[in-house]
């Protein structure tokens with residue numbers, strides 16, 4: 001018996017033999033667990049372990065800690081920064097939360113929902129909706145991603161403008177520590193000043209400090225009506241102006257503000273012509289706006305029309321439509337959500353999920369677009385994102401007709417430097433909502449304040465002294 005076999009026996013004892021998947025079994029295909037969403041990395045796990053409850057997670061973590069074996073937690077495996085798949089060593093245990101997918105409780109009077117960490121986001125949204133309430137966390141991966149993954153990566157999405165990101169929507173957590181203890185912090189309190197905020201520490205820690213096994217989430221009343229509008233604009237400056245106007249006129253009713261450049265929409269038009277993208281050809285930018293109203297649809301429409309009239313008069317909007325039906329609104333959102341897929345259809349590309357002060361966005365785009373065009377002739381920018389949160393997906397596509405793989409190999413590092421240096425000059429962040437994972441772990445030290453980085457390392461060392469929780473993610477090994 002070698003050490004791996006001892007560990008596998010302990011894992012089988014913890015969760016049952018059927019829930020420990022290994023390469024030894026030729027009938028088992030582990031590709032779905034070992035390949036990341038963007039196909040940037042394919043790892044190899046010692047085993048994929050699928051616990052069914054918190055006690056089993058604790059037993060798995062204890063067994064791995066005793067054996068000194070690293071754990072990679074995985075929810076829906078939809079993360080975009082290579083954080084949820086094992087490395088290539090064949091020595092890491094992949095802990096899948098997939099089977100822990102229960103809705104545990106809904107407290108309508110307290111406006112809270114408590115779920116297992118492996119609960120799919122869409123299932124949590126539906127549980128809230130069934131009680132006439134709203135869980136306002138919404139992203140294109142919601143049919144596959146899990147609440148644990150959303151919290152571990154502090155996901156954003158399309159309603160951050162009004163409701164905040166995953167962090168703002170979480171009141172309590174249940175966590176298994178790197179030593180295998182269970183912290184039951186599933187409280188539904190809006191106020192709890194009893195010391196350090198451990199919940200906030202675990203949110204956004206990308207599995208490097210422990211395993212989230214459950215969460216208590218904040219719910220909201222459902223709005224009486226939700227309307228969507230699509231506006232065509234002359235420039236990104238105009239988009240920033242429209243955002244200010246919409247915030248003043250709609251106040252808390254403004255629940256979505258997504259900007260899309262003409263080239264990003266041209267890719268949707270090219271690869272998914274059936275979606276019939278409106279108004280994109282003659283205008284450099286389009287914006288999708290959502291207005292959630294607590295009174296009625298008529299009231300929402302009246303306010304939306306007043307906003308768009310003012311914007312047309314002011315010149316920051318050139319043309320606009322307000323969706324006439326839920327189906328039309330759904331189609332408009334579908335166009336926005338199809339940009340990433342259309343971009344993948346066009347070929348490999350370099351993604352930057354960045355944030356900036358809203359006031360710096362137009363200057364950032366002008367300067368960075370110009371620098372990239374000058375240094376890499378023919379480069380194509382797929383620029384779109386959650387403008388209302390200052391979050392751009394500032395992605396770079398190879399020149400038309402070029403070899404995307406060669407472009408990535410030769411230009412990725414240079415392009416990243418140009419973009420991230422510009423982000424820093426404009427007071428922004430190199431990761432707005434996708435996290436660091438292993439994709440940006442090498443880059444982080446160049447852009448994070450050194451004192452912040454040192455504090456992060458000390459926290460990691462204090463909570464996970466063996467360094468077994470998702471190693472190589474967020475923080476790279478310190479040079480000795």
Ligand SMILES: Cc1cc2nc3c(=O)[nH]c(=O)nc-3n(C[C@H](O)[C@H](O)[C@H](O)COP(=O)(O)OP(=O)(O)OC[C@H]3O[C@@H](n4cnc5c(N)ncnc54)[C@H](O)[C@@H]3O)c2cc1C
Nearest residue numbers: 075076077078079083146148149152155156157207212433
């Ligand atoms: C089509 C598409 C659209 C997207 N849109 C958005 C968007 O609009 N906004 C946005 O913010 N993100 C977006 N994302 C990325 C986003 O981060 C993920 O979709 C989601 O939040 C990750 O959830 P997951 O369950 O798939 O986590 P995974 O991918 O499985 O894991 C993500 C990270 O969290 C860790 N982790 C997972 N579960 C746990 C747990 N229970 N305990 C501790 N650590 C854990 C993993 O180790 C990994 O580091 C999108 C992704 C796709 C594919």
